[in-house]
Amino acid sequence: MINKQVPNAKKALKGLTDGMTLMLGGFGLCGIPENAIAEMVAMDVKKITCISNNAGVDNFGLGLLLQKHQIRKMVSSYVGENDEFERQMLSGELEVELIPQGTLAERCRAAQAGFPAIYTPAGYGTEVAEGKETREFDGKMYILETAFKADFSFVKAWKGDAAGNLIFKATARNFNPNMCGAATITVAEVEELVPVGSLDPNQIHIPGIFVQRIFEGKGYEKRIEKRTVRQKI
């Protein structure tokens, strides 16, 4: 067993410096690396580029980094649940690159899997395709999209062990597995760090080889963005 465990978020983020490109898992506020974000706020790292499907809300998730003007650029598929985001985008402080959600996932996966680029039909004939190489396969047009290059990938899992093996819960999985091993250093934070040997190898979603550092996170808030319920009849 190769031990990837670090004691806390502070140690897990060692080497993170201004101007770096980061991947962050999560969909909305679901499955976001809350501890890593909190540590980034504390260490006041600046001018970062964030590859993340969304940009949090005003006072949670990546919104916390936006409030402190720590983000230079966002690469996302859907943003704007966030007033401060809108203000910074319109004032030109924040650069935003919007890309299709499946393309975002696949550019992460390509980086993880060692593909320099992939062809996708998503966005062909739209402004997303502008300036990009296109090619026809079997009568259909595709766009060439390159793999992301990132310094750190921050993911959140439900359970993990010191070997870096991860299991995700429900839809908190989302982009997290695709970002593992897609950056130079992958940092996984888990709700529960269990003893090595206690996870069933058949049930592991991400093998530890894709993870460089793992720690047990603290105080997960797991905020619900849109609480929808039905009435008992």
Place this chain on the structure above:
Amino acid sequence: MLDKIGIAKRIAKEVKNGYYVNLGIGIPTLVANYVCKDIEVEFQSENGVLGMGPFPFEGEEDADLINAGKQTITTLEGASFFDSATSFSMIRGKHVQLTILGAMEVSHNGDIANWKIPGYMVKGMGGAMDLVASAENIIVAMMHTNKKGESKLLKSCSLPLTGVGCVKRVVTNLAVLEVSIDGFKLLERAPGVTVETIQNATEGHLIVDGEVPEMDI
């Protein structure tokens, strides 16, 4: 003329036994409520769930279980969870049989615009571009005209496109239309709506072939 629920009810009839279906936000979400109970259908949400169920009862919400609209949901028996790349493999790989989504504009050659209005805050395309670029069967659910009374079924879209030549069918408050090589083919009229009304509300080329039946909802 139909209301939003009427549109959802009519689209629900397009959902067939054995279909995996992706529902967009808005009117499409309502479709799940009106699908025939006698058929086997699974709803996919692109954030990573197949076999999506209704909203949870109060107190049973799970922050880790949401749909693509970020609403809390439940799952049904036989459900599964997966990562985003796998989710879009289902979509791009044509394993999802039907995609239902809303639109701001559709052109008579099947182009769709539903993600950006220049001059307004742009929130992004989310999964819409992946869905429209790949799905074999795309039904657009929308009102026939915008709030100013202008047609949303056009010769060519004025807004930035989400996808080209991809829409197969449009269900509006006035009609069911098929996108054909020659234009919008009028298939059905909403109850009480005349062909003339539909013609006047359609800027794109409308093909009226013989007697057009009224929808059966």
